Amino acid sequence: MIVDVHTHTPTHRDAVPPSERRAYDRWRPDRAVVTTNSWADYDEQLAAADVSIVFNIALPDPLGGTGIPTDPARINESTAEFAAADPARRIGFLSVDPTAPGSIEEAERCRVELGLRGVKLGPNYQRFDPLGPAACELYRWAERHGLPILFHQGTSPIRDAPLRYAHPLTMDEIALAFPQLRIVMAHMGHPWQRDTIAVIRKHPHVYADVSALPYRAWSFWECMRLASEWGATHKLLLGSDFPIATTAETIAALRDVNAIVEGTALPRVPEEEIEAIIHRDALAALGLERPAPGEASDARGDASPPAGGPGDATEETR
Template sequence: MIVDCHTHVWEYPGHLSEQFVKEIPRAKSGELNVNIKLKDHFVAMEPVDKAIVFAFKSTALGINVPNDYVAEYVQSHPEKLIGFASVDPNDLNAVEELERAVSDLELKGLKLGPIYQNFHINDPKAQPIYEKAQKLGLPIIIHQSTTFLTNAPLKYALPIQVEDMALKYPDLVIVIAHLGHPWEEDTIVLIRKQPNVYADISAIYYRPWRFYNDMIYCQEYGVTHKLLFGSDYPFTTPGESLKELYKVNQFVEGTNLPRISDETITEIIERDALKLLMRET
């Protein structure tokens, strides 16, 4: 089974701030069409068996992809799509909204982004959210990584900050998005050290030399079994991401430099992320 564990949907205008749209060209080279439609997302998911779709709310940055919007979409394709809720820890009703997203909307996980939502992982106001997620058995995919947005504080983005959360909530499955780029080394030692912390490899291949080295570090540290495939659609597609993962050794062909084994690549691509995230049997 191939699972894309990192995809976005939104409507523009409506869900995105003008700042986000203005600054999005800095995310990667080339143009990105922000006017994506749900049908575009579904077509792009053709190469994978399942895809996780995120809601997202950031009051600080004026971004709101509602939980209801994602729930309605994934319910139209239940054989393929799994919805993850989002709540902003700065909202007084965050825990209640998470409960509603699970009980009423049947969303299956939680997406957080401290750098976007303007909070530190250890902030007391976030703890009830983690507690509720752990109680409900919800995995959390957390953006502990850089961003292109000017007003998003990097001080909240460091992957190493996840360790306190992992230790305090040992039954909570935590996935660090984008392998914590550009702090991949910290992420790698953390996922080796903490049994409930994983990472996805979405949107790293844009920098192919960095991507190759990241994968080598993961192989050398023995953590490739804790890596999940993801695309970060619409910033890229699962088809493009799969192609680039298969090409990860392109720089070292004909050299004595180490290679990521074909077996490892296949295992990452075919890993049943849903079984790992949802503790499915």
């Protein structure tokens, strides 16, 4: 089974009208990324995955300069509706701003009424202290209910997103305080992959995903080789960061990670470790069960977002 742990809820249910098409040229260094996308676009670009985890992020406004449409009132509803449309292949995560009034109540509503099964946070984008009391209250709630949290980790071209809020070493402190909380550190915390490796090898329930890494061939090889040397590749999970990349593109890049050192004496990332990442049972690692077809609850199953209308933001930066 192939599980893609890092995808973003499509912005539109139906085909994106030409007037609403948006692209952004700073998500990855090799090309611009179309940031408005449909449910059909998602299915096409996630075809290589058997199951995917999908989420929005609770932002009050669009990310500066990206042109990504955002509807704060539908951050979680649009994810729940999308996940419910194909419950055997999609698992939805909720997002809240821990510092907002009623954030725990909203998280509980998403868990109970919307059936969302994990949490997505981007402290740098949401501009909250990941070690502050409000954030810790949310971690405590998630740990109590067995919901994993996927954190944006690492750099960002968004000028007003504080980098210190997304540094991997903050995850060490969170894992120490909440040892049963299952955590995914997105993007291996690039460019601080070494710090991420130190954290994931130390804590049993802390993992990292490999999304947003393959477009920088040298640092991709280096961090994968370091993870192998430190015995930490078993803590790495497959993630595409749709719409930034596709599942198939990410798998192909993993299998080609050693190409940059061909013809040199530099060590290779073992092929068996690469294949293990591609086929890892991330759901088991995160304490999630694969839903059966038709499992969607009544609360989600009859809902649908506005046809062709913008949904919520894709927020990750590379």
